[in-house]
Amino acid sequence: MTKKYSIKDVAKLSKVSVATVSRVINNNGRFSEETRQRVLDAIAELNYEQNKLAVSLRKNKSNTIGILVPDITNEFYSAVVKKCEQNLFAAGFSSIVCNTERSLSREQNYLKVLSEHMVDGLIIISANDHAEESLSIRVPVVYIDRNPHLKDEFIITSDHYTGAQKATEFLIKRHYSPFIITTKTNSSATVERIKGFKDTLFNYNIIDSAQERVIQLNMTSDQYLLENKELDSFISSIKPQLTERRIGVFAINDYIAFMVARAAIKQGLSIPDELSIIGFDDAPVSLISTPSISTVQQDTGTLAQRACRLITKQLTSTNTKLTKRIELIPVKLILRSRTPK
Amino acid sequence: MTKKYSIKDVAKLSKVSVATVSRVINNNGRFSEETRQRVLDAIAELNYEQNKLAVSLRKNKSNTIGILVPDITNEFYSAVVKKCEQNLFAAGFSSIVCNTERSLSREQNYLKVLSEHMVDGLIIISANDHAEESLSIRVPVVYIDRNPHLKDEFIITSDHYTGAQKATEFLIKRHYSPFIITTKTNSSATVERIKGFKDTLFNYNIIDSAQERVIQLNMTSDQYLLENKELDSFISSIKPQLTERRIGVFAINDYIAFMVARAAIKQGLSIPDELSIIGFDDAPVSLISTPSISTVQQDTGTLAQRACRLITKQLTSTNTKLTKRIELIPVKLILRSRTPK
DNA sequence: CTGAAAGCGCTAACAC
DNA sequence: GTGTTAGCGCTTTCAG
Numbered sequence: 001m002t003k004k005y006s007i008k009d010v011a012k013l014s015k016v017s018v019a020t021v022s023r024v025i026n027n028n029g030r031f032s033e034e035t036r037q038r039v040l041d042a043i044a045e046l047n048y049e050q051n052k053l054a055v056s057l058r059k060n061k062s063n064t065i066g067i068l069v070p071d072i073t074n075e076f077y078s079a080v081v082k083k084c085e086q087n088l089f090a091a092g093f094s095s096i097v098c099n100t101e102r103s104l105s106r107e108q109n110y111l112k113v114l115s116e117h118m119v120d121g122l123i124i125i126s127a128n129d130h131a132e133e134s135l136s137i138r139v140p141v142v143y144i145d146r147n148p149h150l151k152d153e154f155i156i157t158s159d160h161y162t163g164a165q166k167a168t169e170f171l172i173k174r175h176y177s178p179f180i181i182t183t184k185t186n187s188s189a190t191v192e193r194i195k196g197f198k199d200t201l202f203n204y205n206i207i208d209s210a211q212e213r214v215i216q217l218n219m220t221s222d223q224y225l226l227e228n229k230e231l232d233s234f235i236s237s238i239k240p241q242l243t244e245r246r247i248g249v250f251a252i253n254d255y256i257a258f259m260v261a262r263a264a265i266k267q268g269l270s271i272p273d274e275l276s277i278i279g280f281d282d283a284p285v286s287l288i289s290t291p292s293i294s295t296v297q298q299d300t301g302t303l304a305q306r307a308c309r310l311i312t313k314q315l316t317s318t319n320t321k322l323t324k325r326i327e328l329i330p331v332k333l334i335l336r337s338r339t340p341k
Numbered sequence: 342m343t344k345k346y347s348i349k350d351v352a353k354l355s356k357v358s359v360a361t362v363s364r365v366i367n368n369n370g371r372f373s374e375e376t377r378q379r380v381l382d383a384i385a386e387l388n389y390e391q392n393k394l395a396v397s398l399r400k401n402k403s404n405t406i407g408i409l410v411p412d413i414t415n416e417f418y419s420a421v422v423k424k425c426e427q428n429l430f431a432a433g434f435s436s437i438v439c440n441t442e443r444s445l446s447r448e449q450n451y452l453k454v455l456s457e458h459m460v461d462g463l464i465i466i467s468a469n470d471h472a473e474e475s476l477s478i479r480v481p482v483v484y485i486d487r488n489p490h491l492k493d494e495f496i497i498t499s500d501h502y503t504g505a506q507k508a509t510e511f512l513i514k515r516h517y518s519p520f521i522i523t524t525k526t527n528s529s530a531t532v533e534r535i536k537g538f539k540d541t542l543f544n545y546n547i548i549d550s551a552q553e554r555v556i557q558l559n560m561t562s563d564q565y566l567l568e569n570k571e572l573d574s575f576i577s578s579i580k581p582q583l584t585e586r587r588i589g590v591f592a593i594n595d596y597i598a599f600m601v602a603r604a605a606i607k608q609g610l611s612i613p614d615e616l617s618i619i620g621f622d623d624a625p626v627s628l629i630s631t632p633s634i635s636t637v638q639q640d641t642g643t644l645a646q647r648a649c650r651l652i653t654k655q656l657t658s659t660n661t662k663l664t665k666r667i668e669l670i671p672v673k674l675i676l677r678s679r680t681p682k
Numbered sequence: 683c684t685g686a687a688a689g690c691g692c693t694a695a696c697a698c
Numbered sequence: 699g700t701g702t703t704a705g706c707g708c709t710t711t712c713a714g
Binding site (some may be wrong): 004023049050051052054056057062071072073075078079081082086093094095096098099102108112113115116117118136200224258283285287288290 | 345390391392393394395397398403411412414416417420422423427433435436438439440453454456457458459479520565567599625626628629630631
Binding site for chain 4 (some may be wrong): 006007008018019022023025026028049053054055056057058059224
């Protein structure tokens with residue numbers, strides 16, 4: 001339990017002032033090579049470590065970024081967070097990760113804590129849409145997957161709309177009668193995907209019963225559920241139609257896709273002959289499910305990288321005026337179970 | 342972009358000294374009710390927020406806990422981290438989560454960063470075994486799943502040994518010839534599980550070829566892999582034996598269990614008639630795999646809760662002398678695919 | 683090139 | 699009850 005050394009101790013040992021030590025540490029010039037060496041030696045000898053808290057207090061910036069995420073156990077989010085953290089670390093920032101559990105009060109609570117901790121910036125993933133009202137924080141914010149109803153924001157988001165279009169189009173072209181199954185979650189991602197689905201129906205003149213083709217389950221899904229009664233009845237309801245047409249389900253995410261597959265198998269439907277399923281996210285479940293499930297892959301690496309770049313750019317470049325805007329990250333349709341044996 | 346107010350501004354507005362404001366904020370007594378009200382009003386009016394950095398600097402503690410974790414995208418770890426974070430938050434601590442990627446250099450790097458950030462304590466999950474040499478940090482540390490080769494440590498760990506025993510015993514009693522399949526990862530968890538397996542063989546007098554029953558794959562596994570050549574040859578090698586005995590595989594974790602199941606199915610083995618598989622962790626994959634896979638469930642909630650309690654106890658109670666020790670958290674054998682249709 | 687000193691926002695003696 | 703003040707560890711003028 002040795003006490004930590006401060007800059008003073010280093011100054012004393014190397015026989016210079018604290019100012020000089022500080023200059024050496026920060027490489028701010030105005031010291032001789034010889035002095036530098038002495039200071040460095042002293043630092044090494046004492047095993048001195050800079051107190052970032054003091055630095056932050058003095059400089060009025062903490063080199064820390066707050067990351068707000070709905071649920072770290074959801075693979076999509078954990079992948080994004082992990083990559084954000086790597087990017088930020090490489091750029092010299094620490095991150096504080098906060099799980100909001102999609103709860104507004106938790107989100108506000110964390111926002112306060114992060115503010116008190118003097119974070120320099122915020123990455124908010126899939127924010128609660130009402131949160132901006134409480135966002136009295138005066139630091140750069142980058143949203144991932146936010147609904148762009150405020151003009152003055154940086155938003156990085158997957159191209160959910162096009163992804164949904166691709167998925168829906170695929171189903172239609174392969175002559176599956178398209179349905180979308182969604183949840184109660186009203187994130188911008190969800191909204192865009194539904195819009196993409198509906199617009200595609202329209203483009204293909206499937207306008208008869210467009211609204212009936214949207215099935216909303218009474219749940220939010222960040223977890224693996226094996227059963228769902230609503231899905232069971234959906235499957236029952238389409239079963240009689242299978243004699244004259246086959247059904248294509250675009251599931252709002254891979255968890256739901258998995259549940260649809262389970263419900264279908266339980267009722268003896270044949271995949272993909274009678275029923276084809278496409279999910280969203282490229283979560284592991286889509287790959288390991290039997291049968292594996294086609295999906296729209298989000299590019300978590302790019303999502304994270306762009307968000308971090310945007311944050312750090314705002315923090316470092318004082319002159320460059322960045323125009324706030326939405327950046328759309330392309331998604332990719334991944335087809336699976338193509339070779340049923 | 343309004344500037345943040347400080348305690349001075351509050352003092353001025355409420356016409357008291359900064360000391361009094363501080364007393365009110367921290368509820369340290371020695372102020373009149375009337376003063377309190379005035380101060381609180383001023384705080385509300387200015388929307389004042391305490392600068393935790395300054396508090397930490399002054400008090401020489403940051404109310405922040407560092408969490409080191411091998412990989413946040415691994416469901417077992419993310420579950421533990423999430424629950425740790427919830428516990429800590431409830432106790433008034435922030436957490437900084439760091440992904441070590443099982444790399445010693447990253448671990449050391451983060452340890453330094455955390456130290457500079459003046460964390461008050463550390464929760465280290467499944468540490469790299471050589472890390473303690475670099476652990477010059479002078480704060481309470483609680484390890485989750487650490488190899489107890491240093492006496493003076495707090496360690497919270499699942500009862501891997503007993504878990505492995507239960508799994509192995511189950512296989513033996515159901516007349517499966519037991520094998521264990523493990524990875525290169527040499528964590529204490531892995532070591533204990535292997536020991537539990539071996540000892541159980543010994544207890545049941547399966548001592549002929551005990552060493553041959555341990556298959557080590559040349560990989561570490563935090564991810565979903567669909568194929569593995571070594572596993573394919575393992576399956577091939579046991580296939581001829583199936584006429585006279587059936588095989589039981591205890592997989593070192595659920596990812597491996599899943600891969601074993603895949604390899605077996607690919608080669609036409611019948612599960613569980615010819616081959617029975619038990620995994621470890623109760624990761625989602627064990628549940629959603631087809632067929633679902635029996636597993637030894639770790640109690641992430643208790644793991645996290647105990648670790649956090651131990652950390653906060655050390656930080657708050659000055660008098661109570663805690664004796665360092667290992668705390669074993671019970672695990673549970675979960676049997677699945679019991680009702681093959 | 684180097685040092686003295688002010689001060690970031692806060693708490694904790696210490697006085698009154 | 700309340701105010702004054704020193705100082706946590708650091709950076710940054712400002713002199714020289």
